[in-house]
Amino acid sequence: MKYTTDFGYEIKPVYGPGDVAGIEYERDLGDPGRFPYTRGYHANGYRGRMWTRRMTAGLGSSRDTNELLKKYREMGQRGGLCVIHDRPSSSCIDADHPMARRENGVLGWPGSSLLEFEELMEGVPLTGQSITLLGCCAPSSLRLAYVIALAEKRGDALAEIHGSVTESPFSNVFGQTDVQPFDLNMKLFLDTAEHIVRNRIRMRSGLVGQHFQESGGNNAQVLAIELSMLKEVCSRLVNERGLDFDDVMRLPYQLVSIGTRFFEEVAKVRALRRMWAKMAKEHFGAKQEKSCQLLIAVHTSGRTMTYQQPLNNIVRCAIQTLAGAMVGCTAIDNATLDNAYAEPSPLAALMSLNTQHIVAVETGAADVVDPLAGSYFVERLTSEVEAAGYRILAEIDARGGLVAAIESGYIEKMLNEEANKKFRELDSKERLVVGVNHLAIPPEEEPFKIPVREVEASDSEAIAERMAAWKRTRDMAQVEASVRRLYADAGKGDRFNLMPAIIDAVKAYASAGEIIGTIRVARGLKYDPFDMIRCPFALG
Amino acid sequence: MTRGRGIKVLVSMIGLDSHTTGAQVVATLLRDAGFEVVYLGVNQSPAMIVGAAIQEDVDVIGISSHASNFALIEELMALVTENGLADVPVVCGGNIPPSQLGKLKALGVARFFPPGTPSDAIVEYLGGLGRGGRAPSLRERVTGDE
Numbered sequence: 001m002k003y004t005t006d007f008g009y010e011i012k013p014v015y016g017p018g019d020v021a022g023i024e025y026e027r028d029l030g031d032p033g034r035f036p037y038t039r040g041y042h043a044n045g046y047r048g049r050m051w052t053r054r055m056t057a058g059l060g061s062s063r064d065t066n067e068l069l070k071k072y073r074e075m076g077q078r079g080g081l082c083v084i085h086d087r088p089s090s091s092c093i094d095a096d097h098p099m100a101r102r103e104n105g106v107l108g109w110p111g112s113s114l115l116e117f118e119e120l121m122e123g124v125p126l127t128g129q130s131i132t133l134l135g136c137c138a139p140s141s142l143r144l145a146y147v148i149a150l151a152e153k154r155g156d157a158l159a160e161i162h163g164s165v166t167e168s169p170f171s172n173v174f175g176q177t178d179v180q181p182f183d184l185n186m187k188l189f190l191d192t193a194e195h196i197v198r199n200r201i202r203m204r205s206g207l208v209g210q211h212f213q214e215s216g217g218n219n220a221q222v223l224a225i226e227l228s229m230l231k232e233v234c235s236r237l238v239n240e241r242g243l244d245f246d247d248v249m250r251l252p253y254q255l256v257s258i259g260t261r262f263f264e265e266v267a268k269v270r271a272l273r274r275m276w277a278k279m280a281k282e283h284f285g286a287k288q289e290k291s292c293q294l295l296i297a298v299h300t301s302g303r304t305m306t307y308q309q310p311l312n313n314i315v316r317c318a319i320q321t322l323a324g325a326m327v328g329c330t331a332i333d334n335a336t337l338d339n340a341y342a343e344p345s346p347l348a349a350l351m352s353l354n355t356q357h358i359v360a361v362e363t364g365a366a367d368v369v370d371p372l373a374g375s376y377f378v379e380r381l382t383s384e385v386e387a388a389g390y391r392i393l394a395e396i397d398a399r400g401g402l403v404a405a406i407e408s409g410y411i412e413k414m415l416n417e418e419a420n421k422k423f424r425e426l427d428s429k430e431r432l433v434v435g436v437n438h439l440a441i442p443p444e445e446e447p448f449k450i451p452v453r454e455v456e457a458s459d460s461e462a463i464a465e466r467m468a469a470w471k472r473t474r475d476m477a478q479v480e481a482s483v484r485r486l487y488a489d490a491g492k493g494d495r496f497n498l499m500p501a502i503i504d505a506v507k508a509y510a511s512a513g514e515i516i517g518t519i520r521v522a523r524g525l526k527y528d529p530f531d532m533i534r535c536p537f538a539l540g
Numbered sequence: 541m542t543r544g545r546g547i548k549v550l551v552s553m554i555g556l557d558s559h560t561t562g563a564q565v566v567a568t569l570l571r572d573a574g575f576e577v578v579y580l581g582v583n584q585s586p587a588m589i590v591g592a593a594i595q596e597d598v599d600v601i602g603i604s605s606h607a608s609n610f611a612l613i614e615e616l617m618a619l620v621t622e623n624g625l626a627d628v629p630v631v632c633g634g635n636i637p638p639s640q641l642g643k644l645k646a647l648g649v650a651r652f653f654p655p656g657t658p659s660d661a662i663v664e665y666l667g668g669l670g671r672g673g674r675a676p677s678l679r680e681r682v683t684g685d686e
Contacts, residue, residue, distance in 0.1 A: 087556035088556060099583070100556075102555065106609070107606070175561045176560065177581075177582045177583075215560075307635065307654045307656060341638075423569070427658055449638075454637070454639065
């Protein structure tokens with residue numbers, strides 16, 4: 001057994017007053033609601049508002065996912081909904097693309113047109129709950145347009161709608177990949193962000209630090225990545241788009257992963273709050289306190305959900321949810337006990353939602369703000385992970401910031417080395433996981449077979465065929481006019497905001513493949529990222 | 541490490557799955573064990589994987605699969621058979637529901653390594669798959685080249 005944190009800090013058997021001797025309460029912690037916000041943003045914690053208890057949905061057709069949203073509501077989803085794209089629509093190719101035909105609706109919602117969003121949201125209000133849509137950066141410009149278009153159709157005031165539908169270009173860089181190029185993602189992110197901020201839309205944009213940790217990164221690294229993401233996007237919005245920093249800070253939220261090493265995860269999130277508050281004030285010169293308060297949502301760790309003895313995952317999820325609740329986050333969505341098998345079964349979804357409600361109402365953990373503050377161990381861990389995070393942040397800064405560090409391969413190397421190290425630690429049993437490398441049993445002796453939600457290749461093909469048939473029923477003159485305008489706008493330089501043209505095209509029912517494909521052509525790229533289909537429009 | 545000497549392994553993602561950590565970790569541990577590894581990366585259709593296996597003349601095809609991508613593995617196995625590569629073992633790692641394993645095995649998948657498989661189990665199995673210079677290589681069999 002190893003008594004070190006994942007970032008290499010040696011853990012002592014006992015902690016005492018000497019470990020917190022350097023901490024000054026007002027300077028380093030502060031009451032909840034006071035700078036530097038180590039203890040959170042709200043003086044009365046969850047008594048004012050419980051965290052949003054949600055499940056990520058997305059499976060089958062848009063109508064299937066709509067049913068799922070309604071089911072999750074019945075199961076106890078509260079405060080907001082969360083939907084994730086399938087792989088084709090994340091990649092901005094349409095369901096009828098040759099690369100999509102077996103993956104539509106398989107790992108998410110096939111949301112590549114306004115029609116799909118209308119079906120997804122049928123009978124589901126846009127207001128009164130947060131609307132969160134996830135899955136890559138480029139399609140998130142369309143997601144913003146979907147919300148704007150549907151609100152208009154329904155007569156909902158845009159100001160009444162809140163949530164998060166856009167994502168930063170860093171979403172699929174860490175341990176994942178993106179079909180669309182990084183510079184296109186960055187351009188589209190800046191366009192969505194500027195549109196949101198200038199029009200005072202109440203929509204956040206996700207900075208997904210979660211992916212870095214879930215791909216093997218350690219807690220200190222992930223803090224550095226999260227802060228450098230914020231630094232990069234805020235700087236660009238201020239410098240390249242001429243926005244005021246305090247306005248910009250209405251936009252980002254950080255989606256963090258929480259794993260099973262309970263105290264270390266608690267320390268990480270507390271450190272993140274303090275580090276951001278200082279960066280906001282010292283680096284960006286924040287004028288408003290609100291700008292120093294980074295909104296933090298939690299996704300409990302999917303990578304810790306084991307394939308072996310999956311019922312054990314209920315326990316892991318409970319520990320992680322408790323940590324998420326005790327650090328004072330805004331929203332939690334859980335990984336599920338069947339995470340290593342498929343999209344959640346109804347049983348797995350119910351267990352995850354109930355886990356959140358048990359933590360919220362039965363344990364008392366939500367009754368008191370930042371209940372672990374003052375613990376010798378937790379305060380020391382918070383300071384240690386913060387210090388280690390700052391060292392890595394300095395390395396990234398020295399390389400010219402996150403984008404430059406990614407381009408030079410520094411980040412990928414860091415992450416690969418860490419993922420390999422984590423694997424070796426399991427392989428050599430320095431770290432133990434019950435049912436995997438500790439107390440393992442042969443598969444045939446598994447005492448309980450969990451229900452698994454099956455998907456069929458034919459369901460995916462049906463989504464593809466519907467997309468192909470539906471495309472032919474559209475008013476093509478309107479579609480073509482909208483994409484020609486988009487093409488013209490996309491030729492006007494990186495700082496010309498494409499959101500108005502994207503909204504037009506979405507309203508005309510142009511698809512994701514068509515809209516992003518048109519922008520690609522204007523930027524000198526092939527219409528289809530896989531070079532398998534031709535541009536159906538005469539653009540030039 | 542020399543257990544993989546002389547054995548060429550194709551490691552590939554399949555379809556649009558972009559969760560590359562597992563494939564990257566396995567590629568590294570195989571290289572460390574002396575295997576020659578061709579890592580194809582992401583966005584590989586079954587046809588691209590089979591094409592690369594022929595082109596690279598590999599001894600074994602390793603597929604990293606995320607939940608529910610097994611439909612593409614079925615397609616891959618059909619192409620493997622169609623192209624006369626049935627004696628090139630296909631092994632899969634990652635998240636495949638147990639209910640699908642029987643079907644994939646029937647289609648010819650040689651071995652499934654679930655998450656948490658020790659590296660020794662992978663190295664030992666793949667280490668036994670070399671042709672040792674005796675049998676004709678894959679490209680020779682497919683193209684008739686000498």
